[in-house]
């Protein structure tokens with residue numbers, strides 16, 4: 001499609017869940033929108049694609065889409081594991097839904113385009129002139145924008161443009177994942193292994209055509225992540241996992257951009273680091289933050305003050321930052337060696353902890369509420385000496 005020099009109220013770089021949500025919400029608010037992605041959809045994105053209850057709410061709210069059996073597998077069956085040992089098998093209190101990003105992201109983007117966002121798939125941004133509010137695409141097209149949203153993932157070129165780097169290498173997470181052949185039916189078992197890796201976890205999710213097996217952790221913790229993945233894959237998949245190529249990708253695990261943009265340039269989703277540091281869940285925050293970034297754009301453009309976008313947006317997503325801070329604090333309980341014994345015992349026996357874990361995923365509770373409920377003794381143990389990051393990184397962290 002040939003596009004001349006054009007002006008848009010909003011340009012969105014990256015058409016994953018965050019970018020599609022930004023574009024869809026902006027169209028609902030009457031903005032003219034360009035959505036740009038280097039890929040042509042449907043495209044692969046490494047992801048467990050467990051869409052949580054919070055994710056389902058965001059998808060309904062922003063796109064008017066519901067989960068359905070054609071696109072999702074439904075199950076409540078869960079096993080908690082500890083380095084291969086099954087600690088407990090049980091039914092989760094809420095249904096869990098699993099899909100493929102190839103399909104999900106394509107559907108979300110299709111909704112945004114159907115709502116009138118102009119489609120620039122298969123093209124990269126080669127230059128960004130923020131003073132002039134102009135970006136140039138690889139085919140030479142120049143687009144003018146009132147507000148720009150960088151929804152371009154964990155390695156965000158927009159964040160690099162703003163801050164020199166997209167993430168702090170000491171705090172970024174890294175994940176390996178494979179699709180193991182062999183489809184699953186509804187009610188198939190999923191498992192989470194909380195000790196197959198340090199400062200992270202392993203997952204084995206049922207899907208209609210495969211099992212998605214992966215693990216993720218804070219990358220700089222000293223461990224052979226690839227070796228651990230090979231060991232985990234062999235124990236979870238046996239022969240079915242042999243010869244399946246490992247793929248890897250960065251995942252922000254609780255380290256977010258404290259200032260999520262600059263002036264009229266906003267960051268959303270992984271580009272802003274909005275992934276839960278305990279559960280690794282990022283789809284819900286991607287859609288929520290994308291929509292909030294679009295609402296911010298509409299507000300500041302209406303006021304004729306696009307430069308106020310970052311300050312306004314920062315306030316709007318403060319609740320996400322607060323939740324991520326609290327999750328980081330609580331993950332000491334899950335990941336520090338000092339509390340490993342208590343955590344293992346709770347995983348095996350505590351109904352209360354299971355309920356809390358799945359209530360969090362479902363959006364039925366928040367980390368703020370969990371902190372209020374948790375015993376003061378445990379919270380004191382967690383907060384007294386700990387930073388929310390592995391102690392081995394303490395000297396290298398800047399807050």
Ligand SMILES: Cc1cc2nc3c(=O)[nH]c(=O)nc-3n(C[C@H](O)[C@H](O)[C@H](O)COP(=O)(O)OP(=O)(O)OC[C@H]3O[C@@H](n4cnc5c(N)ncnc54)[C@H](O)[C@@H]3O)c2cc1C
Nearest residue numbers: 014016017018038047048049050152153175269270282283
């Ligand atoms: C292995 C793994 C497993 C995960 N499992 C889960 C899970 O089960 N549930 C869950 O909720 N979350 C999970 N996450 C997190 C989740 O994948 C992310 O939080 C989510 O993808 C964030 O969406 P996004 O739209 O911000 O970014 P992305 O989905 O990464 O989309 C970014 C888009 O930007 C585009 N882009 C990048 N650079 C450019 C450029 N220069 N120009 C144009 N376009 C560009 C990319 O092509 C891409 O389409 C997982 C992550 C990983 C790595």
